[in-house]
Amino acid sequence: MPDNGEKCIPWRIRREKCALIVIDMQNDFLKPGGVLYYNDTPLKAVPNIKRLIDFCRRLGIPVIYTKTLLKDGFNISPLEVCYQPVLMQKGMREGTWGAEIIGELLPLMDEQVVFKHRYDAFYNTNLELILKNVRGLSGVDTVIITGTVTNVCCESTARGAFMRDYKVVFVSDANGAFDEEAHRATLRNISRFFGRVMDTETLQAALAEGENDLSSYMD
Template sequence: MVPYTSESIWRVDPLRTALLVIDMQNDFVRPGAPMEVPMARRFLPNMQRILRACRSHGVPVIFTQHILYDHVNVSPLELRIQPHLQRAGIRYGTEGVDIVSELQPLAEEFVVPKHRYDAFYNTQLETLIRTARGPGQVDTVIITGTVTSICCESTARSAYMRDLKVVFVSDANGGFDEASQQATLETIRRAFGRVTDTDTVVAEMDASES
């Protein structure tokens, strides 16, 4: 299979697009946090740029929030694979689950809680995307956030399966390491969507107004 290139696949049209900000929570981003992903922190300025551009062009913004509970094992396989989460991390009611202040959601923006890597699974995400600009108007999602190879990739694949065009931003998705980062980018590029960078996304949105 020949991979798509930026020139051979969809561009970003603000009138048809929603921005997804995946799991940019304190427990993933802050130094020393239980689920710290340094690359997510490094790419935070790019996420801010995309967020500002989307807000200025009226693009609907949807944040996701990965949440576990102390009193209910709501994600048992996740805790089996990552046993350190049995003790602490992304717990409901703590500051750790809050979206980082640098990306603070506005009152009119959506925050979708989830308990699985795929942000569409058992959530209202698809309904919000399908209706955010009026029924059937949004057909494209820009995906940013963390962790690139886990929740971001799972959500991108799920969006594609729902016939949503995926724009996966290479320098606004933070992974655990460079190897897994590049593996996900290649997988998305080959089969699930368009991989591009922050400069290109912002430029295409700005060009739509000219």
């Protein structure tokens, strides 16, 4: 499936209006011994996420991380726990190894980390406030989505961004799922309805060189 979904490009990418979001790259999802670790498949995205983080840092594009956190004191995400009962007892608790970002992708001291309790990183968090101000007042209009897992938190956040009128770039090889079928289904859905699907190399070229050669797009 072509990354652009074989359709016209609806808007151009302007690097001065972008922010990179790195979703839930936590030990509990990605490392053996993690509470929600199933297989190594999502780890295939790590090198490309690392490339994009480093690339965006060099270009001055803000990098924003998210972490899913649950609580012992009360069930802050009860329906999620219905599908993953193990989370009632353990997993993604603040201060634990499992809740931490994997060592390969650690945020810098001055980079923002958004704590979330639901799949969508916009839901009841300060993500939108950060996006509205991290590049100056209303300086961000495009979010670049990377992370794990493709078809749950990453797709949910992409939809949340779209509903708030952010342009969405969903990076095909910098999002990881536990199975390829689910990954490809999300790419197809995002491309058709919610954003632009691009691979890392294509996105880097667009950020570095701009897309001023497009004949028709929304600015």
